[in-house]
Amino acid sequence: MKYRSGYQETFNIFIYTVFFSTGKHENVKITAYVGMFKAKILVIGPRECGKTVISNYLADATEISGGDYHPTQGVRILEFESTGIHVGGKEVSCEVELWDCSGDQKFENCWPAIQKDANGVLFVYNPDNTSHGKELETLYVHFVQEQGLRDSQCMLFAHHKPGANEKIRSQIPSYLSKVPCVQTNLEDDSEVVKQKFNDLLAVLLRNWTDRRDQEELSIMNN
Numbered sequence: 001m002k003y004r005s006g007y008q009e010t011f012n013i014f015i016y017t018v019f020f021s022t023g024k025h026e027n028v029k030i031t032a033y034v035g036m037f038k039a040k041i042l043v044i045g046p047r048e049c050g051k052t053v054i055s056n057y058l059a060d061a062t063e064i065s066g067g068d069y070h071p072t073q074g075v076r077i078l079e080f081e082s083t084g085i086h087v088g089g090k091e092v093s094c095e096v097e098l099w100d101c102s103g104d105q106k107f108e109n110c111w112p113a114i115q116k117d118a119n120g121v122l123f124v125y126n127p128d129n130t131s132h133g134k135e136l137e138t139l140y141v142h143f144v145q146e147q148g149l150r151d152s153q154c155m156l157f158a159h160h161k162p163g164a165n166e167k168i169r170s171q172i173p174s175y176l177s178k179v180p181c182v183q184t185n186l187e188d189d190s191e192v193v194k195q196k197f198n199d200l201l202a203v204l205l206r207n208w209t210d211r212r213d214q215e216e217l218s219i220m221n222n
Contacts, residue, residue, distance in 0.1 A: 037208050038095040039201055040117055044143055045124035046135040047071065047103035050159040054124055055100040057186060058082075058197055074107050075114055076100040085198045087205050094201050103135070111142060118143075119204050120153040122197070123179070127158040133173045140175055151178040153207070155200045157193070160185040 043051045052072055055061070059078040078098045085092050101107075101114055121143050125132040144154060156179045182196045 037205065038097055039119050039204050040097045040099065041120045041122055041200070041204075042099045042101055042114065042118050042143060043122045043124060044101050044139050045103055046126070046129070046132045046139075049103065049124050049126045049129070049132060050157075050161060051103065051124045052076070052100055053186065054122075054157065054159065054184070054193060055098055057190065057193060059096075059098060071104065072100055072102040074102055074110055082194075082198060082201055085201050085205065087202050087209075092205070094205060096201070105138075115143060115147050118147065118149070119208075120155075120200055121149065122200065123154060123156045123176070124159050125156070126161065127183075128160070136173055137175055151176075152203055153200075154179045155196060156181040157184045157196075158182065162187050 043055050045051050048069060048071075052070075055076070055078055059080040061078055061080075076099075078096075078100065080096055080098070081093055082096050083093045085094055099114060099118075123136060123139070125136055143149075144151070156176055158181055160183065162185075180196075180199075182192065184193050184196075186193065
């Protein structure tokens with residue numbers, strides 16, 4: 001069989017059509033790739049809540065469990081491709097720049113540089129730690145409200161650490177009530193982490209394509 005590629009402007013993706021030796025066209029499900037867009041997502045949360053282990057898992061950087069705690073110094077940046085994202089009835093892939101940010105407020109002077117050009121925020125907290133609610137409020141104000149991001153550009157992982165006795169369905173802080181919240185546990189249900197992360201990417205991709213289409217329409221009208 002032979003392959004021929006074509007360019008579809010709507011999503012800046014490459015679609016492949018397959019021509020069999022019989023000359024008959026048949027539909028083939030092939031992952032498309034979104035071009036010109038790299039999602040910068042900040043992973044934000046209090047200290048020792050599991051931000052790094054979740055970031056590593058999403059980026060396929062290392063094993064998901066075990067090891068001693070090593071606090072992140074400032075920020076770690078992981079770059080990878082996320083696949084299986086559903087946008088506009090198509091399955092696409094997206095380049096991701098994941099910023100695993102320290103939960104230590106001694107690095108607060110780095111926040112302006114970290115915040116710059118962020119497309120979305122993934123909040124992580126330990127629902128069993130009563131102090132994390134207040135810390136999340138401070139982070140939400142700095143990284144979402146002050147940056148003009150919408151709640152739809154965020155997601156909240158209530159992350160249960162390995163060895164927890166049970167998943168405690170703690171109450172979501174009121175100021176984050178409109179942010180989608182997911183109970184996560186990498187030992188019991190790791191796939192939900194990637195699935196929900198892809199849901200966030202799908203929202204960011206739709207926002208980007210809508211904004212780009214509006215800009216192009218404005219240029220055409222002028």
